[in-house]
Amino acid sequence: MKTKTLLPAAFLSPALIILAVLALVPTVYAIVISFEDRELSRPDGRFVGLDNYVSLFSDRRFLNAIQVSLTWEVLTVAATLVIAIGLGILMFECASPKARNVLSLLFLMPVILPRVSAAFVWKFAFHPLYGIITYPYKAITGQPLDLLSNPVTALGTVALVDVWQWGLFFSVIVLKLLETLPPQPFEAARLDHARPWEVYAYVALPMLKAPLISLAFVKMIESLRAFDLIYVMTRGGPGISTETLDMYAFSQGFIESGRISYASSMAVLMMIATSVAFTFIWKRAKV
């Protein structure tokens, strides 16, 4: 009887120990040094209490980074889901089974491409002088189109690449989810003269609520880790208009200042904010 109760612990403990070493140690270390004034060139830091946290709220780049991160999160998650659901339904409704398979294969390719490679390819495609995407505009108007240097369009342009990777991938998942649904509710709706969009809006999508919420969560987490894409395409510019929180923390820690304590205080705040926000959204979604 005793061995039965110890067995789960025996199986779990190696994984928990690895997790503790890999996740807990750096997290605790980050929290500890966030209360110090440690810099890369001066590793012997002093305890400064909440100074780093107080300084953050008068730092215009930090406040801007919060705004950019929130915009990025909302923009990429919403656009990815809209594209995924739209394309998924379109394929389910219009494409033959063979065409669906071919399209699924094509739509999976962008997400397989490494992020950094995708970012370089798209950065070049958006180049105002040589870019294939900007070329038609230049040919018609005679003016170059510099989307990544424009503070108004830069974030949206990078978001387009993110949505290209994840929206197409999710559309394949939505298609496969639609294929698993039983046909009877669809037939019943059509017998009741429901129009095609009503069939999906009032029958299919409510049936897929749980998996779609899961997809939204996966994308929310993934969007928080868009550092590589933004870093390659804009480096946070023009100015600070695409500088997200993780990018600003990295800049402060390693690129510009070497202020690892200050960067850690940002990381700790991000960790708290995301944990609270995700818990809140998860509980609301379950209701």
Next chain:
Amino acid sequence: MRSMKTLVSSIAIACAFYGVAASVAAAAECSGTIRVLAQPRDGLTLLEKYKDEFTKLSGGADFQIDYLNENDRRAKTKADASTIGKYNVYYIDEANVALFASSGWVAPLLDYYPKDYDYADFDPGRQKVATFDGKVWFAPLTGGGDLMVYRKDLLEAAGIQPPKTLDEYIAAVKALNQPDKGIYGTALRGQRGSGANVWRWMPFFKGEGGNWFDGQTPAFDSDAAVKATQTYLELFKYSAPGSQTGGWDEAVGAFTSGQVAMLIESTPLVGMALDKKSSQVADKIGYLPPPTPLTGGGYGHGLAIGTKANADEASKQCAGLFIGWATSKENEARRLEEGQFSELNRTSIMTSKTFADTYGPALGQALADTGNVTAVNFWQNPQWPDLGDRWGIILEELITGTRTDIQGGLDELNDFAKDLVARGQ
């Protein structure tokens, strides 16, 4: 004839190499792999062809070079040197030599650089930027100052003489700007960074008489900085698309693809613009020192000995031997033979007959002339990258129009500098 010249120079290099090798090899007893963190350079790639030569010279050591682009290399070297220190040799530059030296992340080079490799042969300007606090910290792989490079065909067609003063330069840039014909007046650097947009802005700042600090007091919040920034922003109206958030690559790419009339850039541009393999304007360019009162941006990148990975004296000696060999006259001669203009740093190479035969006497003269106006424009202090990068962001905001108040930007930088100085103390 070409193959005969190559054969003769190869024999000369081999003889010279074995002459030096014989004297340094007696002292060398190295083993294992010397790890180098660098940014891509043709000269380093060329070195990899001669790995066996170094193994023989060192008594058994090998080397491995990891490459990252400039900004990433700066971040990674800083992170590695301050933490685990797994690299024996770091690629550092004028902007961070003070930080690496004062933090003890690199060792004084001349203590370990074999004398036979003749450090004094390096161009004096490059030696100057490799020196901090009276000691030399790296051996140059690249460096120099600025040159004004222009399209002779476009200037002749417009009846414009190559400008000698800044006012003439601005007027010429405006006159030559013809976007409807796909030609832009100039190409500047807009991308944030002490080595990017700030680097190109600094000659205007220094040319206007600006100074970064007066002792420990920030002195850049001045009329000179305002005037320099106004001029820089004015020129950006005629700068090639993509340069507003672009750096060296974008500016050089726009020029060598034939879309820019004239620009002021670091000297390696000339080598790239003259190379018919990569330049569409190789037969059409002229070059002169920057127009007065602009100063040239003296710079230098090179290899330094890491202290953490080379904990004992023997390891430092081996790293020094690698650096000596990598930057030797013999390897520079190989670079010259390969047409790697930007990788040449030694006076003996740049004044050689082979150099004059390859690039013509005019380039040698232009390099000598620009040497007279080359200056150290940046603040030689460990905190320079921090200050320079912060100004880079404000400058990029001004260039792209996300802010418009130059004085406000300088005031913000001034406050930042005071805080920086206080933190440094």
